[in-house]
Amino acid sequence: MTSLEKQFDQAMFEVYRRAKEEAHYNATIFLQMLTDNGGLRTAKTLINASKPSDGYTALYMRKRLDLTVEAVVVEDSRWHGLFTERELSRARHRLREYQYQPRVQSKSNEGRADA
Secondary structure: HHHHHHHHHHHHHHHHHHHHHHHHOHHHHHHHHHHHHHHHHHHHHHOOOOOHHHHHHHHHHHEEEEEEHHHHHHHHHHHHOOOOOHHHHHHHHHHOOOOOOOOOOOOOHOOEOOO
């Protein structure tokens, strides 16, 4: 596993923690996927699924799509190299379908929102 993949793994566990704390959503299936498969494989599985996961829907209902795998991947350009263009496009499309406007951030401009 590369350093970037390890960082992404940590980001996925962090989004699980934040969903539980901030949105009061305990994503037990997501946590099990992370534990069994790691962050990158879990994210690819969810992004490439033909329909949004139950967790995605639960976060949508809580108005917290910012805590979805799709948002984490799209909004931080550090992760873009871990995914194919098709996967990034699928993630963006899913977010747009649910009226979520991603905020694109890169490591060098964290905190600055670029639509």
